[in-house]
Amino acid sequence: MSIGPVIGVIGAGQLGRMLALAGTRLGARFAFYEDVPSSTSETLGKLYHQHQLQDFISSVDVVTFESENTPVALVDQIAQHKPVFPPAKALFTAQHRGREKNLFRSLSIQTAPFALVNSLAELEAAVESIGLPAVLKTTTEGYDGKGQAVLRSPDDVVSAWESIGHRELILEGFVHFQRELSIVAARDAQGNTVFYPLVENQHQDGILRLTLAPAPAVSAATSAQAQTMVQAIMDTLDYVGVMALELFDTENGLVVNEMAPRVHNSGHWSQDGAWTDQFENHCRALLGLPLGDASQSVNACAMLNLIGELGNWQQALTVPHAQVHLYDKAPRAGRKLGHINVTADSEAELQQTIERVQGLLG
Ligand code: AMP
Numbered sequence: 532m533s534i535g536p537v538i539g540v541i542g543a544g545q546l547g548r549m550l551a552l553a554g555t556r557l558g559a560r561f562a563f564y565e566d567v568p569s570s571t572s573e574t575l576g577k578l579y580h581q582h583q584l585q586d587f588i589s590s591v592d593v594v595t596f597e598s599e600n601t602p603v604a605l606v607d608q609i610a611q612h613k614p615v616f617p618p619a620k621a622l623f624t625a626q627h628r629g630r631e632k633n634l635f636r637s638l639s640i641q642t643a644p645f646a647l648v649n650s651l652a653e654l655e656a657a658v659e660s661i662g663l664p665a666v667l668k669t670t671t672e673g674y675d676g677k678g679q680a681v682l683r684s685p686d687d688v689v690s691a692w693e694s695i696g697h698r699e700l701i702l703e704g705f706v707h708f709q710r711e712l713s714i715v716a717a718r719d720a721q722g723n724t725v726f727y728p729l730v731e732n733q734h735q736d737g738i739l740r741l742t743l744a745p746a747p748a749v750s751a752a753t754s755a756q757a758q759t760m761v762q763a764i765m766d767t768l769d770y771v772g773v774m775a776l777e778l779f780d781t782e783n784g785l786v787v788n789e790m791a792p793r794v795h796n797s798g799h800w801s802q803d804g805a806w807t808d809q810f811e812n813h814c815r816a817l818l819g820l821p822l823g824d825a826s827q828s829v830n831a832c833a834m835l836n837l838i839g840e841l842g843n844w845q846q847a848l849t850v851p852h853a854q855v856h857l858y859d860k861a862p863r864a865g866r867k868l869g870h871i872n873v874t875a876d877s878e879a880e881l882q883q884t885i886e887r888v889q890g891l892l893g
Pocket residue numbers: 643666673674675676677703704705706707711734737777788789
C-alpha cells in the first residue's frame with residue numbers, strides 16, 4: 532500500500548505534469564483537478580473534473596495550482612478543507628496588473644509609471660501624464676503579450692481604446708530595456724528562501740523562445756537587487772512555493788514587469804542545469820520539506836521552447852548535453868509543446884550547441 536502524501540494540482544497542463552514528474556521522486560502522489568475539460572491523460576495521477584471537486588479535495592493532502600488564472604473563489608473554497616500554496620492572496624494580487632504594481636510600489640520596487648483607465652477620457656489623461664510611447668494592457672487575463680497595444684503617437688489612442696478598450700485597462704510607460712530577465716525563487720512556510728540565478732529571456736511574438744542561465748554578464752549588484760525584490764514580495768505575501776519575477780534590465784537598474792505565483796517557463800532550464808529544479812523545490816515547499824540547493828550545477832545552460840510544432844526533435848536526442856522534454860500535447864500554432872535544455876562548459880560552447888539543436892529541429 533502506498534503511503535506518500537498526495538499533492539493536488541488545479542490544472543493539468545505541462546506545469547502540473549512536470550511537478551508530478553519531480554514530486555514522484557520524493558514519494559509523493561498526484562491528483563489533478565480541471566474545471567475546464569481538456570484532452571489531458573491520466574498518466575501521472577488521477578484526474579478529477581468539475582463535478583468531482585469534493586472527491587478531489589478528499590483525496591489530497593495539500594493543493595497547488597499551475598495557472599495565475601485559477602479562480603480565487605475556487606482556491607478559497609478548497610482552502611477551507613486543505614492547505615493551498617501559494618496563498619490565495621498571491622494569486623489575487625497577480626491576477627490584476629494594477630494590484631500587482633501597487634504591491635511593488637508599496638515595497639519601493641521600481642515599475643514602469645502606470646495608471647488604471649476605465650474610459651477614453653481617462654486614457655487620454657493618462658497619456659498626457661505618462662507620455663508616449665506607452666503600452667496599453669488589459670488589467671486581467673493578459674499573458675504572452677495578448678490584450679496589449681503599444682501607443683506611439685496621439686493618433687493611436689482612440690484606435691487602441693477601440694480595439695482593446697471598453698473595460699478596465701492599465702497604461703504603462705514604455706520601458707526602454709536592454710534585455711528581459713527573470714528570477715525564480717522558492718520559499719518555505721518558515722520563510723527560508725532559495726534563489727535561482729538571474730536568467731535572460733528572449734521572446735518572439737510575445738512568447739518565450741529561449742532562456743539563458745545564467746543571464747550573461749550580470750553584475751553581483753544586479754543579482755542582489757533581483758533577490759531583494761523577490762524576497763520582499765514573497766515575505767509580504769507569506770508566500771510558500773516557487774515564484775517568478777519578470778524584469779526589464781535598464782540603464783537605471785531593474786524594473787519589474789510582473790510576477791507569476793507558480794513555477795515558470797523561464798525556470799525550466801533548472802531541470803538539467805541546477806542542483807534542485809524548480810518543480811522539486813515547489814513540491815518540497817508544499818510538503819514542508821527542506822528546500823534544495825538552487826544554484827547552477829553547470830557553467831552554462833539554455834532552454835529552447837518548442838512552440839506550435841515539435842520539429843525533428845528525435846534528431847535533437849543525438850546531441851550530447853541536450854535533454855528533450857515533451858508535454859504530450861497536440862500541435863497548434865503558438866502552443867508550447869515541449870522544451871529542450873542544453874548544458875555546456877562555457878557560453879561559447881552553449882551557443883554552438885543551441886545552434887546545432889536549432890539546425891536539427893529544422
Ligand atoms: P506582459 O504581458 O506584461 O508580460 O508583456 C509582454 C511583453 O511586452 C514583455 O515581455 C515585453 O517584451 C513587452 N512589454 C510589456 N510591458 C512593457 C513596457 N511597459 N515597456 C516596454 N515593453 C513592454
